[in-house]
Amino acid sequence: MPELPEVETIARSLEMRVRGDLIESVWLGSKPEPLKSPPEEIVATLQGKRIAGVRRAGKHVVFDLQPAEEHDSRRAQWIVHLGMTGSLLVCKPEAELAKHTHAIVHLGSGRELRFVDPRRFGRLSVIETFSTPGAEPLDIRLADFAKLFRRRKTPIKSALLNQKLLSGVGNIYADEALFRAGIRPRRQAASLSGSELARLRLAVKRVLQQAIRLGGSSISDYVDADGREGSFQLKHRVYGREGEPCLVCKTPIKRVVIGGRSSHYCPRCQS
DNA sequence: ACTATGTCCTGCGAGC
């Protein structure tokens, strides 16, 4: 479900709610798909640790863990990727257990942190120090941004979704950024001019920043860890608007499939 | 090394 702005929103609300809390015990469900690290390793790494902080890296939620006692155990990170339908909820123990709950972290404060994911595309793992393969789209400089797409024959839409190039851009924000930059999603990445690359970088950055300010896009059922919905879906100019008039020129928005992902654009405004 | 395609899952709404 979530792209960079949604993950940022979730990480911020988790930071507010569980930073400093102690992980007393961990329950993991029986489905193997959600676990990227061995279950024993996840349990052993989390149990007894204090949550020193929660932040976002690409589309991942990163929990910084520190030993609660000084002796033997080391710092570590708990990494949660939410896939398409994953969510992290902070709730009271008596709260009804949602279907497809795959992990429950029992906190020292008496509350629970639950990982729920119907489609099981999400992943839990533990690692010493996490890093994303791709660059952060909010920080990248123009020269580095341009370098990502050099000699790439793939459509620019697919390149934007490639997490090894940029970490965090997903299907909604790729379409929205390309519209705002006036670039067709099917254009070969390597064919973009210097000014198009500059426009695209700014469009990606601005659309992500605006979406973060609005708490992300709530389509169907997305909510943050406090159960709040985002409102950026009201600002979508092309995503999910197939056949509706372009907000700039009234031309009907087109939907095509690129790299197996539905892609929305205005045939008049995007060249 | 890069690129296109299929696959992993469940749930929802549209159309009949």
Added chain:
DNA sequence: TGCTCGCAGGACATAG
């Protein structure tokens, strides 16, 4: 009402 179909915010393995 109930069925089938297509589609969904992601990422990986695989084959060329």
